[in-house]
Amino acid sequence: MKGVALYFFATGTVAVTLGMVWGIQMSATHDHTLSGAHAHLNLVGWATMALMGLYYHVTPAAAEKALAKVHYLVALAGLVIMIPGIVQAIRQTGETLAKVGSILTLLSMVIFLVTVMMNARRTA
Numbered sequence: 001m002k003g004v005a006l007y008f009f010a011t012g013t014v015a016v017t018l019g020m021v022w023g024i025q026m027s028a029t030h031d032h033t034l035s036g037a038h039a040h041l042n043l044v045g046w047a048t049m050a051l052m053g054l055y056y057h058v059t060p061a062a063a064e065k066a067l068a069k070v071h072y073l074v075a076l077a078g079l080v081i082m083i084p085g086i087v088q089a090i091r092q093t094g095e096t097l098a099k100v101g102s103i104l105t106l107l108s109m110v111i112f113l114v115t116v117m118m119n120a121r122r123t124a
Helices: 003-029 035-058 066-090 096-123
Strands: none
Touching (some): 003 035, 003 066, 035 066, 035 096
């Protein structure tokens, strides 16, 4: 694995590691207040990023496009902004970061959809 595929997969691995540590901390303190943010870190950070990395690994033509790098940057920004934003929303200290991060995450998925569809036509 190399290039953008590795970036996605490595980011997912970092996210799940942080998610596990966070989950253990919540369990140890018996405070699950931020479980929504923890869940998003694991789902968007690990599952989504890792699956995208695997897609780019098995579809090298897609990984070589400039759009793949843009996709990674948008996905990473979405994740990094959304998770603290969800924490803020849960703590009722603001929702702006959660909204911006969510929009970037959705944009990332739209970019991925376009990428998958463009490459599906090429391989069909």
